[in-house]
Amino acid sequence: MGAALCGRGLSCRSARQGGQCASAGTGHRARAHTIGRRQLQLRAQPFILIAGQLSGVEGYTESIASGLLAGRYAASLARGIAPTPAPRGSANGSLIHYITHAESKRFQPANITFDLLLPLEEELRRKIRDKKERHRIQCERAITAWNDWLQAGQATH
Numbered sequence: 469m470g471a472a473l474c475g476r477g478l479s480c481r482s483a484r485q486g487g488q489c490a491s492a493g494t495g496h497r498a499r500a501h502t503i504g505r506r507q508l509q510l511r512a513q514p515f516i517l518i519a520g521q522l523s524g525v526e527g528y529t530e531s532i533a534s535g536l537l538a539g540r541y542a543a544s545l546a547r548g549i550a551p552t553p554a555p556r557g558s559a560n561g562s563l564i565h566y567i568t569h570a571e572s573k574r575f576q577p578a579n580i581t582f583d584l585l586l587p588l589e590e591e592l593r594r595k596i597r598d599k600k601e602r603h604r605i606q607c608e609r610a611i612t613a614w615n616d617w618l619q620a621g622q623a624t625h
């Protein structure tokens with residue numbers, strides 16, 4: 469997966485026709501604080517979107533997932549539409565929330581974990597003693613948030 473996506477197109481090839489495309493080598497992670505928005509846009513160059521390990525996520529799945537988001541945001545920007553960020557309640561949104569909010573001095577690249585997902589309400593946590601069941605509910609909520617976001621995107625675009 470390409471490390472960076474241009475906001476004017478989905479790929480380097482389309483970017484060459486209408487915009488610019490940036491890339492970087494393995495291990496050269498952008499500091500998370502340079503990504504100013506939940507839409508993975510660089511603070512200084514909002515038409516440059518960052519995904520994959522360059523953005524601060526770790527792992528194959530996380531890199532692919534963040535690339536999917538950056539691609540969708542780039543497609544919106546290319547059509548002059550402000551992208552709606554993935555919801556905090558979804559797994560992908562939780563990961564992006566982490567990389568855009570973590571303290572830069574102590575920043576560590578992140579895999580998706582249950583700790584990054586929205587926690588259950590205190591009352592529910594106390595009521596449900598089974599950890600697997602708590603995780604199941606967190607996943608169910610995350611999937612619902614993701615599907616709602618996808619459907620809303622399809623309705624508006």
Ligand SMILES: Cc1cc2nc3c(=O)[nH]c(=O)nc-3n(C[C@H](O)[C@H](O)[C@H](O)COP(=O)(O)OP(=O)(O)OC[C@H]3O[C@@H](n4cnc5c(N)ncnc54)[C@H](O)[C@@H]3O)c2cc1C
Binds near residue numbers: 469492519521
């Ligand atoms: C030894 C090792 C083992 C790992 N094992 C696992 C594992 O078991 N499971 C797991 O989930 N993750 C693992 N990871 C982490 C995983 O590899 C990365 O998180 C993931 O590959 C990052 O994907 P990416 O697309 O962001 O970057 P990359 O996979 O690094 O892709 C970036 C691509 O951009 C290309 N590129 C760079 N500069 C340019 C340029 N100027 N022009 C054009 N192309 C360019 C590079 O050649 C590369 O193909 C491992 C990492 C390492 C180093």
